[in-house]
Amino acid sequence: MKTHDHSKLLSDVSGQMPPDEVLAELSELFSVFGDSTRIKILWALFEREMCVCAIAELLKMTQSAISHQLKLLRHAKLVGSRREGKTIYYFLADDHVRSIIGQGMEHISE
Amino acid sequence: MKTHDHSKLLSDVSGQMPPDEVLAELSELFSVFGDSTRIKILWALFEREMCVCAIAELLKMTQSAISHQLKLLRHAKLVGSRREGKTIYYFLADDHVRSIIGQGMEHISE
DNA sequence: ATAACATATGATCAACTGTTCATATGATAA
DNA sequence: TTATCATATGAACAGTTGATCATATGTTAT
Numbered sequence: 001m002k003t004h005d006h007s008k009l010l011s012d013v014s015g016q017m018p019p020d021e022v023l024a025e026l027s028e029l030f031s032v033f034g035d036s037t038r039i040k041i042l043w044a045l046f047e048r049e050m051c052v053c054a055i056a057e058l059l060k061m062t063q064s065a066i067s068h069q070l071k072l073l074r075h076a077k078l079v080g081s082r083r084e085g086k087t088i089y090y091f092l093a094d095d096h097v098r099s100i101i102g103q104g105m106e107h108i109s110e
Numbered sequence: 111m112k113t114h115d116h117s118k119l120l121s122d123v124s125g126q127m128p129p130d131e132v133l134a135e136l137s138e139l140f141s142v143f144g145d146s147t148r149i150k151i152l153w154a155l156f157e158r159e160m161c162v163c164a165i166a167e168l169l170k171m172t173q174s175a176i177s178h179q180l181k182l183l184r185h186a187k188l189v190g191s192r193r194e195g196k197t198i199y200y201f202l203a204d205d206h207v208r209s210i211i212g213q214g215m216e217h218i219s220e
Numbered sequence: 221a222t223a224a225c226a227t228a229t230g231a232t233c234a235a236c237t238g239t240t241c242a243t244a245t246g247a248t249a250a
Numbered sequence: 251t252t253a254t255c256a257t258a259t260g261a262a263c264a265g266t267t268g269a270t271c272a273t274a275t276g277t278t279a280t
Contacts, residue, residue: 003255004197006164013157013168023153024146025218026211031144035268036130036137043133047123052227054116058123065269067228077217086226086277087114096217100210101136107187107206108135113225145238162257175239177258196247196256221280228275237266245258250251 032076033100037061038069041090042097045079049091142186143210147171148179151200152207155189159201 017023032038040059044050050058056066070090073079080093092098127133142148150169154160160168166176180200183189190203202208 003163003167006161006167009158009160009164010168013154013160016157017150017153020146022218023149026214027144027146027149029214029218030140030149034137034141034144036134037268039133039137039140040127043127044123047126048119050119050123051116053113053225054119057113057116058120062270063227064229064271067226068268071228077220083277086224088227094217096213100213100217103206103210103213104136104139107204107210108132108139110187141237147238163255172240173257174241174259178238181258193247196254198257223280224278226275226277229273231272232270234269235267237264239264240262242261243259245256247256248254250253 029076032072032078033104035069037065038073039101041066041069041073042078042092042101045090045092046098049082049089051087051089055090139186142182142188143214145179147175148183149211151176151179151183152188152202152211155200155202156208159192159199161197161199165200 033042037059041055044055044058052066052070053063055070056063059066070079070081073090074081077093078097079090081088081090083089143152147169151165154165154168162176162180163173165180166173169176180189180191183200184191187203188207189200191198191200193199
């Protein structure tokens with residue numbers, strides 16, 4: 001399968017590409033946003049911090065399912081948590097979450 | 111499993127949540143960004159439009175694999191295409207792609 | 221110490237995803 | 251028309267993912 005020539009294009013473009021490792025990390029970040037349960041959790045936390053069982057009640061899902069997803073969100077540093085007695089409150093880690101989701105909303109609103 | 115009371119919180123938060131349908135669409139959009147092959151394709155298109163076989167060469171992947179991924183990107187309206195003879199050129203559909211990926215990059219650079 | 225509540229975790233399983241392979245479509249040139 | 255290049259597509263298969271279930275950990279009150 002001989003194909004037409006791209007040598008100039010390829011050298012130009014590949015010079016601008018970040019290393020594979022960075023692009024992999026980037027796609028992993030977006031895949032965390034790529035699930036409706038996690039998007040719902042993040043959106044809920046836009047309002048205020050919430051404990052696990054409140055999120056579970058809000059989304060009508062089991063505590064276990066929510067806890068598993070919060071673990072992913074924590075590892076991606078999208079949420080933080082603090083303990084108060086038996087309860088653990090989760091909150092948005094920073095404002096990138098808002099701006100990323102905001103841009104996503106803009107895109108689908110067209 | 112009786113749990114503590116959240117009635118006030120739940121009514122507050124659920125009033126702010128977009129409908130499930132919208133949140134599902136949003137997560138589907140982000141899942142398109144959630145694959146390193148697709149991220150690489152989008153990043154390549156930051157520079158300029160490219161034909162399928164150039165992208166395949168750049169990423170050292172088969173034409174088929176790239177074509178399948180471009181189909182997804184097209185359906186998500188992240189890229190557009192134009193034909194010129196036998197060749198089909200793909201390009202970024204709009205600037206949301208840049209800003210979404212830009213925000214993602216900011217998040218992981220911390 | 222025991223009971224009750226809040227959360228976390230490991231195993232399991234069905235559903236989904238991305239690549240490959242083979243093949244089809246579409247366009248151009250001979 | 252036939253050959254060739256460029257791209258698209260469908261089936262198949264391995265790898266990944268998200269919910270569930272059972273159970274474990276951690277905290278507080280009695």
